Amino acid sequence: MNAKNIPLFNLKEQHESLKTELNNAALEALNSMQWLLGPKTKAFEADFAKLLGAKHCVACSSGASAIQIALLAAGIGRGDEVITTPFTFVATTTSISLTGADFVFADIDPHTYNLDPERIESKITKKTKAILPVHLFGYPANMPEILKIAAKHNLKVIEDCAQSHLAQCDGVFTGCLGDAGAFSFYPSKNLGACGDAGAIITNNKFIADACESLRHSGRSAGKAYEYDREGSTLRMHEIQAALLGVKLPHLQKWTENRRAVAALYRKELKDVPQVKLPPAESAGWSQSYYVFTLRVKDRDALAAHLKANNIGNAIYYPVPLYKQPCYANLKINPADYPHTEYAAKEVLSIPMYPELSAEDVKIVCDVIKDFYGR
Numbered sequence: 001m002n003a004k005n006i007p008l009f010n011l012k013e014q015h016e017s018l019k020t021e022l023n024n025a026a027l028e029a030l031n032s033m034q035w036l037l038g039p040k041t042k043a044f045e046a047d048f049a050k051l052l053g054a055k056h057c058v059a060c061s062s063g064a065s066a067i068q069i070a071l072l073a074a075g076i077g078r079g080d081e082v083i084t085t086p087f088t089f090v091a092t093t094t095s096i097s098l099t100g101a102d103f104v105f106a107d108i109d110p111h112t113y114n115l116d117p118e119r120i121e122s123k124i125t126k127k128t129k130a131i132l133p134v135h136l137f138g139y140p141a142n143m144p145e146i147l148k149i150a151a152k153h154n155l156k157v158i159e160d161c162a163q164s165h166l167a168q169c170d171g172v173f174t175g176c177l178g179d180a181g182a183f184s185f186y187p188s189k190n191l192g193a194c195g196d197a198g199a200i201i202t203n204n205k206f207i208a209d210a211c212e213s214l215r216h217s218g219r220s221a222g223k224a225y226e227y228d229r230e231g232s233t234l235r236m237h238e239i240q241a242a243l244l245g246v247k248l249p250h251l252q253k254w255t256e257n258r259r260a261v262a263a264l265y266r267k268e269l270k271d272v273p274q275v276k277l278p279p280a281e282s283a284g285w286s287q288s289y290y291v292f293t294l295r296v297k298d299r300d301a302l303a304a305h306l307k308a309n310n311i312g313n314a315i316y317y318p319v320p321l322y323k324q325p326c327y328a329n330l331k332i333n334p335a336d337y338p339h340t341e342y343a344a345k346e347v348l349s350i351p352m353y354p355e356l357s358a359e360d361v362k363i364v365c366d367v368i369k370d371f372y373g374r
C-alpha cells in the first residue's frame, strides 16, 4: 500500500513558487483601475501571439467563449453545421450550439482519440461550414488531412486548443494551423489563470477584428456607442491577464517538464501488456501532455486500486457527448461511433504536472504493475 498522496494535478506547488510575483501583479492590475482591456490584457495578447508565432491574439473570458467567438467571427451561425468529435469536453459542442449552428459528430481515431479525417467527408452536407478538431489530451489532431478536406470543400477550421498549449503539428503550434485556435486558461490547464480565462489565436485580421468586437458587445472598432454586430460580454479580466503574464514565461519549461514525466512513464510502463501508452511524439509533432492518458484492461478496478493507494486518477471522458442527457433529443445511435464507445470504457488518466518527481512516477508505475501482478 502506497501511503504518499500523489494527486492527478498539483496546482498548489506551482502557485506557491510564484506567489509573490502573482500577488504583486494582481495588486498592480487592481490598483491600475483599468480592469477591462487594460495594459496587462494587451501585453498578454502580444506575448501569447509572439510565443506561438501568430499574428493576432484576442483575450476573452474562457475557453468556451473563445470557441464560440472564433466560430462566429469565421462566419458560422444559425443553419450551419460544424463537424466535430463526440469524445471531448462538453464545452466543445455547447459553444457550437451557442452560435446557432448544429454540431455533427464524426468518430475518433482509436490511437489518438482525435477526430478521424477518414470519417469526416461522409458527414459533409450542403450546410457544413466548418470542422472543429480538438487536440485532445494535448496530442495534435491530424491537421494535414483535416486541412486538405477543408480546402477541398471550402470549410473553415477552428481548432479547440484548450488542452494543447505549445503542442506542435508539423513544426507549427496548434492554434496556428486552421483559421483560428481557441485556448482555455482554466486553472488546471497547462497555462492556467486563477479563475476563468481564454483566448483566440489567428493569423487572419478579419477574424481577429471580429473577435475583438464579439467579446465587447459587438462594438464597432474605435466607436463608443456603435455596434456593427451583436456581441456579448466575454472579455478577459485585467487581473487574470496580469496573472497569466506572470506564468507565461514559464510555459515552455513547464511543457518540457511534462514531456520528461511522459518519457519516464513510457519507460516504466512499456512492458506492461495490459497498458496501452499515448501515441508517441515524432519530428515536428509534439504534445503538451495536459493529461497522461492510458488505455487499460479492467479500467474501473485499476482506478479503484490507484485510489486505494492514494494516487489521483480520472476518466476523460466516461460518457460520450451523444449520450449526455442534454443531447437525448438528438437520438444519436452510439453504434455509429464504435471507437468513441471503446475509448470511453478503457481510458484512464494518471498524475501529470510539471513538478511531478521521478520518484513519484516510479511509485505510480509500481502500483499499476502491482495491480496486473507483475
Ligand SMILES: Cc1ncc(COP(=O)(O)O)c(C=O)c1O
Binding pocket: 062, 063, 064, 065, 088, 089, 091, 092, 134, 160, 162, 163, 183, 184, 185, 186, 196, 197, 198
Ligand atoms: C477540450 C476542451 N474544450 C473546451 C474547454 C472549455 O474551456 P473553459 O473551461 O475555459 O471554458 C475545455 C476546458 O475545460 C476543454 O478541455
